[in-house]
Amino acid sequence: MTKPKQLWATKDNEKSELQQRVEQFMSGQDVILDQHLFQFDIQASKVHAQGLQRIAILTQTELNQITASLDELLSQFENGQFVLDQTFEDGHSAIEYFLTEQLGDLGKKIHTGRSRNDQVAVATRLYCKKALLDLKQVCVRISQVCLTQAEQHADSVMPGYTHIQRAVVSSWGLWFASFAESFCDNAQLAQQTLDWIDANPLGTAAGYGVNLALDRDYTTEALGFARMQINPMYVQNSRGKFELQVLTAFKQAMLDVRRLAWDLSLFTSAEFNLVKLSDLFSTGSSIMPNKQNPDTVELMRAQYAKLVGAYNEIESLLSLPSGYQRDLQNTKAPLINGITESLSCLVLVPELLSGIDICHTDCEKAIEPAMFATDKAVELAREGVPFRQAYQQLKDNYQDLASRSSSQSLQERVSAGACANLKLSEMAERLENA
């Protein structure tokens, strides 16, 4: 293929240095990002062509030709024969060029009744649906690993902290189960968000529809959307709006990764020494021979910040009146980068969690008599002492507690969800229905 010229370029001209800088500024990394959208754009183009055949804009033969050509394009893209790079203005027009190159005038028909605006919208929507499905699946996997670990370590003693201060006796079972439930929620949120955006924008052109009775019911079904996004203007107005919501689903999962990474960062310090991580997740120092640092965990903690950046970047674009504005093109990079980088982190979490090696002895050593005071206060309350009075009585008065055992304390923590009653099977059940 020869380097295509822009669709609307009216004359060929030598480009000044300034012109090149303008073009460079305007395109940026756009076409590279389109590699993430290309398969979805091709998929939607095929369905758009089917729709055109159904209203007699294309004949069956023409449709067959276009379909074959689009299949060919996808195949070439996947095997690297067709490279989507800066020689194209963007992935969306690349499709039209490929078809025109292969099919001549017939290729020029593919854009009938559609605009790059709805082409971008439908490809992005399909991409987001896939991303949310990936998110859901990895959250389910993480939750499952946590459930397995929680079960295995249900009775392993662990100091329970509030304010990063030793508070009460707790268990590794409780700790793992907290992430199990959290990632179950994250999986559900991914699904809900997917449902929320599961609407077909194809067939709305530049935001005002067209004077063609496009068969949008057909394309909605053929593309696997749950419903049609009806209003053409809303399709444009939902750019950024939907992207933000997709990113919030990722943010919730990554927020929990940040907390998890904080825990492990502290727990692997010499001071806490509650766990050891697999070698895979640590590295050395360039000047200090003695160091072995939990770098991977720190970068996991850091990863949430990328989503903060991506989300705020998109949000900052969205102070605009109705209708498409070019500003919206800049939602693409933060959306795709935010998703890609989050997934590259999330897929490591199951191995990280399953490889945790608990330092049982140090965990036990961290239990001090005062950490039984709450148990005792509740016992007194159970016997009829008003709780606030029991509380005052126990204050700074821990000598009698020294003989208590951690495992006993765990066994008596029977309130639903607590150490003696983790309710893992309820969580597992909910996870299956997520």
Add this chain to the structure above:
Amino acid sequence: MTKPKQLWATKDNEKSELQQRVEQFMSGQDVILDQHLFQFDIQASKVHAQGLQRIAILTQTELNQITASLDELLSQFENGQFVLDQTFEDGHSAIEYFLTEQLGDLGKKIHTGRSRNDQVAVATRLYCKKALLDLKQVCVRISQVCLTQAEQHADSVMPGYTHIQRAVVSSWGLWFASFAESFCDNAQLAQQTLDWIDANPLGTAAGYGVNLALDRDYTTEALGFARMQINPMYVQNSRGKFELQVLTAFKQAMLDVRRLAWDLSLFTSAEFNLVKLSDLFSTGSSIMPNKQNPDTVELMRAQYAKLVGAYNEIESLLSLPSGYQRDLQNTKAPLINGITESLSCLVLVPELLSGIDICHTDCEKAIEPAMFATDKAVELAREGVPFRQAYQQLKDNYQDLASRSSSQSLQERVSAGACANLKLSEMAERLENA
């Protein structure tokens, strides 16, 4: 009631100026904000007491006394007899003081098996559920007004813009319908978010449960929660996490308000002059006698920024390890302020929209022949001219289009959702099921 001392103050002492500054710094506006949570805290306290009676910590008589006293407190709070102000440390401990003041030792029993941590969590959760319900309802109302307006103005000509440039003929019906569908989505999101957080945190104490078989199934049902939030540690870890998600639901609605306000800000300028607003929504200038400005609309546009602030503030707190940290207390102000201010804006939108006065003559005047070029290109494509060729043919060649009429153009825009096919009843139906 006398001014209560702190629960954990071991001795009364004169407070130094520094101490006062520390306390002032630590409490801030906290107790004032608790006025928003107080009714929910009382409600949850009643149910907690019922739960304690079910496991024999309280007798039926004691429960009755506590219930009566809590009802009394609510009633005094609502009629202003009981003022929740800075004489209390916070609303949560105010309840215990009131009960102790009224019931003596019995009052000191209410805190058995619970912590301020789960007390805060349950009151906040109930508050958020109510806020999301309010959000949903106002979104439904806005959507309904839009549907009514869209139907009434279905055939009213309006210039359609992209890039704030005149693009094609459009209709006010399409414009109103775009917001109808958008606010229908917003209503649905409010409901989904409500579903997502609809889990009972009561009964998890300070994050590690208690050595009491609290009847959490009962309190879950009695408080109207859809499910139990099982893991006590997760209850604490979900602080901030859930608040963020609640705010995103508000953000989506307010993002659309921002776009709406942008439209109206432009449309009311002398240059566009497409609509007039009700006098209610404009004000004058202190120096320029001639000015009548759409201030309310500008402040509506500005309102989204408060949510940006609130959301980012909460998010910025959440780089913490597991378990309760005092930092989390600071999620309260942005949550409550963000919700309150958003609702105060959203409730004005129905009147704003229903009071819009369209300047039909100026709308018609804004239609130029070139705005029919896309129609014509599609017509040519329908006749078999490859679309890209038709497009090139039309470029800068608009003389033949001068005779076209706007209403004709609207009538031919038949693709689903477009001006001739707004599908308002489909939207209305979806709205009913939101």
Add this chain to the structure above:
Amino acid sequence: MTKPKQLWATKDNEKSELQQRVEQFMSGQDVILDQHLFQFDIQASKVHAQGLQRIAILTQTELNQITASLDELLSQFENGQFVLDQTFEDGHSAIEYFLTEQLGDLGKKIHTGRSRNDQVAVATRLYCKKALLDLKQVCVRISQVCLTQAEQHADSVMPGYTHIQRAVVSSWGLWFASFAESFCDNAQLAQQTLDWIDANPLGTAAGYGVNLALDRDYTTEALGFARMQINPMYVQNSRGKFELQVLTAFKQAMLDVRRLAWDLSLFTSAEFNLVKLSDLFSTGSSIMPNKQNPDTVELMRAQYAKLVGAYNEIESLLSLPSGYQRDLQNTKAPLINGITESLSCLVLVPELLSGIDICHTDCEKAIEPAMFATDKAVELAREGVPFRQAYQQLKDNYQDLASRSSSQSLQERVSAGACANLKLSEMAERLENA
């Protein structure tokens, strides 16, 4: 004073409930926030009147009357006789009302040649200058405390961490000195920012100047500004712009408070146990009798988030064309709240730092032989062994290091700024010139 009506209200009318909700939405907390600006507004009003006298709009007698009346207003405001509350539209128009109430027609002259727009701008500018001066002073104070502590604890051993992992021997002197230098930079930034905004906006009216030869050179000097902000349109366009920069100066200081609070939060844990804080800075738990938590430190860590919220809120407003838009009014609340809350935290830091009680024994215990490996590697390099080779040689080979002493290690750390060479006097000198 009777309740004033709005300046531009053309007729008195009964307000509908909707109208009241609109007004409530539009004014918000505005007039309450104006309490922070009021003294500056009065100050600028006096100088504006002086300027009007210099160009013969006011006679000397009129000026004297207005000056006396403004002095009276300030005095009444300060002693609580004049209350700036919701009966006024805002603080800016309250001044005109007071003057008109006291002086009749003469009061109506004060607004000649000015707009509320430049009145707001000049009061806010003066307020920001004062805030930055306060910021600078508290940063200097913090830096001084750090220098004192660094000198006192120059030889106190402390484990040096990277990745929250023990790395090398370090000293409390180094730790305190790090904050000394940081807050010295913060003081300098406050001063630079003050210089940057030190420009007089008074005399630019609503953004287009006036047909009066206002003596702006005079008002610039009389108000103590370093220069005139020349362009009237820029005065309006700098709203938000300058506020953001003021907040970044506060952010830098509060960012260091966050890091400081993180250190102390970890160091006060049972696991680290490197320091104890004054009782003043900790509190108990409502359910766990045994807890004493560093709550104040946690809330200090949390405080930065308020600035994140404030900054992002203002920033989110600023996607607007040139000229005043009502949106800009909403810069006021985040600016004032951000500043007020930051200062309320910063003033506590000197006491916090000077009250730190170092646990020397535990600090010493935290030093392990491997922490001397870097020292040894550098010694080998000094003797000619290529550093990378020395590094490899030391790896996992620490037995020879067990005999080394911490104090020896500190004494040999002679590179400029390091433990044996803290350069505190250089810092003190720079601080004096900040």
Add this chain to the structure above:
Amino acid sequence: MTKPKQLWATKDNEKSELQQRVEQFMSGQDVILDQHLFQFDIQASKVHAQGLQRIAILTQTELNQITASLDELLSQFENGQFVLDQTFEDGHSAIEYFLTEQLGDLGKKIHTGRSRNDQVAVATRLYCKKALLDLKQVCVRISQVCLTQAEQHADSVMPGYTHIQRAVVSSWGLWFASFAESFCDNAQLAQQTLDWIDANPLGTAAGYGVNLALDRDYTTEALGFARMQINPMYVQNSRGKFELQVLTAFKQAMLDVRRLAWDLSLFTSAEFNLVKLSDLFSTGSSIMPNKQNPDTVELMRAQYAKLVGAYNEIESLLSLPSGYQRDLQNTKAPLINGITESLSCLVLVPELLSGIDICHTDCEKAIEPAMFATDKAVELAREGVPFRQAYQQLKDNYQDLASRSSSQSLQERVSAGACANLKLSEMAERLENA
């Protein structure tokens, strides 16, 4: 060169797929970003070697060899012979590899007394200084173009807007001058920020200095720093802190670009039609043959969002205790991308501004009689009518104003900075001293 192994890899091993994913996650685009820092890293490495020679760690001959080798590396990097890509862990270790490859054991000496931590810090600091200088220069250039345009169009009539509503007569001179003063401030801020960070971090190792009397005074001077960053721990703690401040300097300039782009976006609409842009800055539509859109201006407006993302991403990382944490590595991408993208936009602004074509006829047509009301009110005030009374008198009473001329109004706007008194030479003078 052969593919280098990691500095601290103790054994060569086959990497599992998981290991590869971990490494991919950890390195990300890091080494690619290092291309921006590489020349500065080489520069600092040369000076570090000079410093080592001054304290006899290297002989003069060794220094000469290292210097020659580093010069060779820079030259190979610049001509593309040496490619910094993913075969290296990062740019910082690439230098050591290159030296070791070329010089054997001597190459292994370069890291004596330094850590990658201070190597990163010094390269980044030099990069930021250069970026701020570039920023300052482009701001000066923009301001100069604005001054030229303001002078040329000093008397060209333009409607003056507040609230996007026609307010008073104004001039293009005033509009251009507003950006002239704004970008003069931006240039000054760039310089101030440069001064603030102009401190040498080299010689602080991993945050605790070294047991070598490194000649930091020498390296400070040789690298052109204004002062030494004294405290080693502060060097690490200032990571992110300084980056944020650098980005705020860029934000201020880009914030003005956003406002400028908003103005031009509105002014080029058919409704306003106040200016035409050069063809260079507009493009067409894929479906609407009639469209010519100001896309470049829209993308300029959008560009600020990237800085919002970058700034928030870095900020979100910075909730950490003292000392280096790996999280800080992730400050690099947003810093470099934010700067690079901002500069790519800013360099286009001078051409954009100088190519503006004013539609004088439409500007004149936009002037309505009511826009003279403020002039008239001030005239009455000048004659002794209390301003507020004059204001009321003029309200809705504009018939007498119809005979006024725009140019007369401009000539009488004599307050400093206003249309008849733009004070361009004062601005030019301040710009020269920026």
